[in-house]
Amino acid sequence: MSMRDAARAASVSCVFRHSWKLYPRLIFDTETLGINEDGRTVNKVTSDFIGIVDNIMQNHSGIGVKTFRLRAKPCDNVQPGYVDCWLQGAITTGIEEFELQMPRHNKIEYNFPSSLISTGRGSSMKSFALADCAFHSAAGVGCLSNLTNVKLSSVHITEDELCGFISNSLALEQLVLLSCHDIIRLKIPCLLSQLKSLQVEDYLMLEMIESSAPNLSHFNYVGRPIHVSLEDPTQLKHIQMLSLDYSDMLCSASTKLPSMAPNLQTLFLASTYEIVNTPMVHGKFIHLKYLEIVLIKPSSSSDYDFCSLDSFLDGSPALDTFTLRIVLPAIRHDSILECSDSNSLHPRHLSEHSHDSLKNVTITGFCSAKSMIELTKHILERAPSLERITLDTSRGHDDKSENCLQMSEEEEELIEAQRARLAIGRHLEEHVASTVSLMVVEPCSACLC
Numbered sequence: 001m002s003m004r005d006a007a008r009a010a011s012v013s014c015v016f017r018h019s020w021k022l023y024p025r026l027i028f029d030t031e032t033l034g035i036n037e038d039g040r041t042v043n044k045v046t047s048d049f050i051g052i053v054d055n056i057m058q059n060h061s062g063i064g065v066k067t068f069r070l071r072a073k074p075c076d077n078v079q080p081g082y083v084d085c086w087l088q089g090a091i092t093t094g095i096e097e098f099e100l101q102m103p104r105h106n107k108i109e110y111n112f113p114s115s116l117i118s119t120g121r122g123s124s125m126k127s128f129a130l131a132d133c134a135f136h137s138a139a140g141v142g143c144l145s146n147l148t149n150v151k152l153s154s155v156h157i158t159e160d161e162l163c164g165f166i167s168n169s170l171a172l173e174q175l176v177l178l179s180c181h182d183i184i185r186l187k188i189p190c191l192l193s194q195l196k197s198l199q200v201e202d203y204l205m206l207e208m209i210e211s212s213a214p215n216l217s218h219f220n221y222v223g224r225p226i227h228v229s230l231e232d233p234t235q236l237k238h239i240q241m242l243s244l245d246y247s248d249m250l251c252s253a254s255t256k257l258p259s260m261a262p263n264l265q266t267l268f269l270a271s272t273y274e275i276v277n278t279p280m281v282h283g284k285f286i287h288l289k290y291l292e293i294v295l296i297k298p299s300s301s302s303d304y305d306f307c308s309l310d311s312f313l314d315g316s317p318a319l320d321t322f323t324l325r326i327v328l329p330a331i332r333h334d335s336i337l338e339c340s341d342s343n344s345l346h347p348r349h350l351s352e353h354s355h356d357s358l359k360n361v362t363i364t365g366f367c368s369a370k371s372m373i374e375l376t377k378h379i380l381e382r383a384p385s386l387e388r389i390t391l392d393t394s395r396g397h398d399d400k401s402e403n404c405l406q407m408s409e410e411e412e413e414l415i416e417a418q419r420a421r422l423a424i425g426r427h428l429e430e431h432v433a434s435t436v437s438l439m440v441v442e443p444c445s446a447c448l449c
Contacts (some may be wrong), residue, residue, distance in 0.1 A: 021061035024060040026090060028053050031070040036073055046075040050082055069099040075108045084113065088284055091116045094124050096146075101131040102172040104154070113160045116349035118142045130155050139164025144171075148194075151176040167191055174199075181205050188213045190231070203245060219261075225252035228260060236261040240279050242270040242294075250274055250293065254311055258283030274304055288316040292323040295365075306371040308377060310350050318357050322379075326365025327395065335368040350378045358383040364392040364441075366425040367416055382429040391424055391430070392441035417443050 009447055030037060030045065033052050037045055038387075049072060064205045068090040072078050083102075091098065102110050112130055114137035116122065122362055123139075127149040134156040147169040166172055167189050176195040177183070181204045189193065190212035196216040200209060212231040219241040221228070225248065230236060239261060243249035249271035257264065265287050274295055291312060295304075313319060339372060367373065376391070394417060424440055 003266060021059065022064040024064050024066040026060070026065060027069045027165040028056075028057070030074055042074070042076040046077060049075050053086060054082060057086045059087050059128075059334070061091060062092050065090055065092055065095050067097040069097070070093060071099070072103050072106075075103045076105065078103060078110075079119075080108055080110050082206055082246045083110055087116055089111075091121050093121055093192055095122070096124060097127040099127075099129040099131075100133065101129075101153075102133045104132045106132070109156070111136055114138060114141045114320075116145065122147075129153075132388055135165075136161060138162060141165050141168055144169045148173045149430070149440045150174070152177040152180055153176075155180050158180050159185055162324065163189060165185055170194070173197065179203070184208075187211075190214065190250040204239065216240040225249055228256070230260060231257075233261050234263055237265045238262060239264060239266070240259075241369065244272050244296070245269070250309075250314060254315075258285060260314065263287050266290040266342060268292045268294075270296060272296040283315070285312075285319075289318060289320045291316060291319055291321070292325070293323045294327060296327045304371075306369060307350055307376045307378070310375060313355050313358070313379070317355075319355065320357055321360040322358060324364070326367070334368040334370050335419060336373045336427060337368055337392060337419055349373070353382070354425050355379065357381040358384060359385050359387045360386070361386065362390040362392070365395050366393050366420050366424075368419040373423055373427050376428055378432055380428065380433070381435070386433070388437045388438050388439070388440065390439045391420075391428075393420040393424075394441060394443045414443060 010305075021190070027126060028049075030049060033046060033049065035052070053070070056415075057069050068087075069081075070086065070090075071095075071148075083100075087100070087240050100112065111134040114135075117125065117128075120126075120142070124146055126146050127145060128144075128147060129151040130366055131151075131153040132155075135152070136156065136158075138157055138161040141164075148171050150169065150172060155175075159164075160241070162177075162180075162183065166175065170191060171194055172192050173194050174187070175195060175201040176184070178199075178201040181202065183202070184205055184207055186200065186206065186209045186210075188198065188211035192213045193215060195213040195216055197220075198211065198213075198216060199218075199220040201222040202208070203223050206226060208227045208229070210229045210231075214232045216232075217232065217235050218238045219228075222242045222244065224243060224245070239257065241249060241253060250269055253267075253269050257267070262283075264285050267288060267290070269292070271294070272384065293309060293312070305410050309324065313322065358379070361383075363372075367424065376389075380386070380389070421440065421442055429438065
């Protein structure tokens with residue numbers, strides 16, 4: 001039964017009305033409430049949304065709420081007075097999960113009142129999420145002894161206000177900050193001894209991340225390369241770093257990460273407009289087992305040398321799995337098929353060290369660029385434990401179907417995929433050992449039609 005139907009049933013059934021007053025899960029969004037947005041004005045959707053939620057909250061006793069989620073995303077103008085009233089009835093003793101997502105373009109900014117979780121009513125709360133509002137009274141929140149997960153998305157909150165809030169949440173295990181642009185220097189206090197996962201996304205103002213949390217093991221970051229300082233980096237085992245609008249994330253990572261996370265086990269790096277060839281890694285990723293690198297627009301960096309990625313392989317003696325993904329077409333003008341000396345490959349930037357632990361290699365968006373062929377040949381010759389290598393000349397495939405992902409109708413891209421397959425046959429297949437399984441993946445039939 002949908003929440004709207006439940007509310008209607010409560011109006012005609014005394015038994016159901018009593019159970020409805022104690023209903024523990026209050027989840028409000030247009031889908032849950034059965035509000036059809038097709039062909040309706042934003043004002044009409046907003047008025048229906050407010051009317052249904054207000055009716056439900058007016059009929060609820062405020063007792064027994066365990067989960068409260070209010071997602072007013074498609075609405076245009078939700079008055080703060082309504083929200084204050086709803087939250088007053090929702091945040092009661094015993095609540096465990098709380099989420100408030102205001103309309104992104106709400107005409108009146110909503111400031112979440114910290115008083116609602118400062119009087120003991122929020123002491124049972126385990127999960128707290130805010131989006132598209134303000135939380136300027138955060139530092140005044142009392143002790144939240146059971147809070148383990150906090151997510152703030154497009155929330156106006158300063159670094160001092162945030163620090164005051166999380167310092168009262170000593171059980172915190174996961175902190176997610178997405179586009180909180182009022183934060184310039186993010187500081188995580190040492191009091192958060194239970195914090196294991198930190199996720200930060202910021203494209204504008206953030207300049208530095210400093211963490212004194214002693215048990216941080218997962219760090220995810222999206223944005224431009226910035227200074228990251230960890231007082232105790234020994235527990236950090238998993239890192240994801242994405243730079244979607246800025247260049248040279250790989251260059252920054254190769255110079256900073258070995259000292260920042262000496263015990264790293266998995267590393268995911270994504271970079272757009274990687275212009276500078278990746279320098280030698282400063283130090284070693286002694287414990288790194290899994291490495292995935294995503295180059296989003298390598299065609300914008302026509303001189304990028306894929307061989308320079310060997311610095312990551314050379315700096316990771318325990319590496320088991322290496323994945324390289326080229327997301328958008330790598331249309332290059334340095335195809336090995338057009339090199340006058342293409343019968344002899346002489347990589348200039350590859351080390352003589354063996355990659356003894358490497359067993360699985362996958363390259364999607366594989367192209368015929370000379371440096372890509374050289375890098376692959378080097379792996380085939382220097383990885384004695386290699387068991388499987390997949391060279392995908394498309395942009396990757398959907399695991400649930402045989403169709404390619406992100407293949408365009410550009411004739412040049414399809415031609416390059418065919419050239420890449422030809423280059424594999426000419427320059428790589430003969431270097432594949434009998435103990436290695438080579439899989440060559442080509443564009444699907446739908447792309448080639």
